[in-house]
Amino acid sequence: MCKPSEAFLGYRHKTAATQARWTNKDGPCHPSARLEKAKVRNNRRGEHIIRFDSVGLRYGLGPEVLRDISFALPSGSFHFLTGSSGAGKSSLMRLMYLGLRPTRGRVVLFDKDIAMTRRYELPALRRRIGVVFQDFRLLDHLSAMDNVALPLRVRGVKESEVRKHVPELLNWVGLSEQINAKPPTLSGGQKQRVAIARAVIGRPDLLLADEPTGNVDDHIAMRLLHLFEELNRLGTTVVIATHNQFLVDRFTQYPRLHIDRGTVVEGE
Numbered sequence: 001m002c003k004p005s006e007a008f009l010g011y012r013h014k015t016a017a018t019q020a021r022w023t024n025k026d027g028p029c030h031p032s033a034r035l036e037k038a039k040v041r042n043n044r045r046g047e048h049i050i051r052f053d054s055v056g057l058r059y060g061l062g063p064e065v066l067r068d069i070s071f072a073l074p075s076g077s078f079h080f081l082t083g084s085s086g087a088g089k090s091s092l093m094r095l096m097y098l099g100l101r102p103t104r105g106r107v108v109l110f111d112k113d114i115a116m117t118r119r120y121e122l123p124a125l126r127r128r129i130g131v132v133f134q135d136f137r138l139l140d141h142l143s144a145m146d147n148v149a150l151p152l153r154v155r156g157v158k159e160s161e162v163r164k165h166v167p168e169l170l171n172w173v174g175l176s177e178q179i180n181a182k183p184p185t186l187s188g189g190q191k192q193r194v195a196i197a198r199a200v201i202g203r204p205d206l207l208l209a210d211e212p213t214g215n216v217d218d219h220i221a222m223r224l225l226h227l228f229e230e231l232n233r234l235g236t237t238v239v240i241a242t243h244n245q246f247l248v249d250r251f252t253q254y255p256r257l258h259i260d261r262g263t264v265v266e267g268e
């Protein structure tokens with residue numbers, strides 16, 4: 001089976017190679033190596049990258065669309081989020097990427113209780129999450145290349161690295177010929193793949209993908225799933241909301257979070 005190369009998800013590896021020179025008897029001692037170690041320790045200590053305790057959500061004065069949601073996702077896990085149309089998958093995703101606050105209950109993300117987290121701390125948490133939105137949310141005035149490069153440039157990754165990794169990843173998702181195209185000239189499936197590339201390029205700690213294969217054929221869907229698997233192998237916790245029964249049936253090794261009547265049933 002053709003596997004995506006680590007290279008285009010790997011600028012952290014390059015950094016690690018540079019850091020290898022910063023060693024002492026206890027191992028890597030580069031400042032960012034210490035940060036990475038601390039992050040691993042935190043994830044181990046927390047065990048769960050995200051936890052919901054009795055969470056409920058209503059929009060405005062409407063009825064509760066999610067209720068009594070309790071689950072925990074172990075760090076490094078891979079889950080499908082399934083449920084019928086309108087069951088609440090996107091709403092649950094919004095709570096997970098901090099796009100919404102719950103109306104009741106507790107959300108703990110990266111060991112932080114979101115209700116106790118100060119507003120100025122939220123952007124740093126959000127930067128650890130890659131999101132594939134159902135409606136893509138690409139910047140129309142930027143090319144595919146620049147849309148995907150954005151998370152790396154925001155982090156100050158060297159332009160030579162950006163110019164190397166972004167085209168490789170766009171090539172992997174089948175968009176080598178659309179690299180300079182702007183979103184309004186792309187098909188729905190092409191936009192979706194740009195959105196996926198943008199979400200994974202920075203190797204986030206948590207990837208949340210809402211119907212990431214909704215606009216592509218089964219062949220490309222499989223290819224994208226392999227990309228998510230590779231990201232997961234490198235340590236990212238992955239949640240994919242999908243209606244695509246073909247995919248869920250093909251990847252039976254991954255547990256499902258199933259939403260039924262506004263609440264989550266694990267492992268259905």
Ligand SMILES: Nc1ncnc2c1ncn2[C@@H]1O[C@H](COP(=O)(O)OP(=O)(O)OP(=O)(O)O)[C@@H](O)[C@H]1O
Pocket residue numbers: 059062065083084085086087088089090091092
């Ligand atoms: N912004 C909103 N304002 C009010 N109600 C909303 C809003 N967004 C979603 N809802 C309601 O919340 C419920 C769950 O919607 P949600 O979009 O989360 O479901 P879903 O499982 O993602 O559906 P689909 O698979 O069709 O995308 C629905 O009853 C929907 O009408």
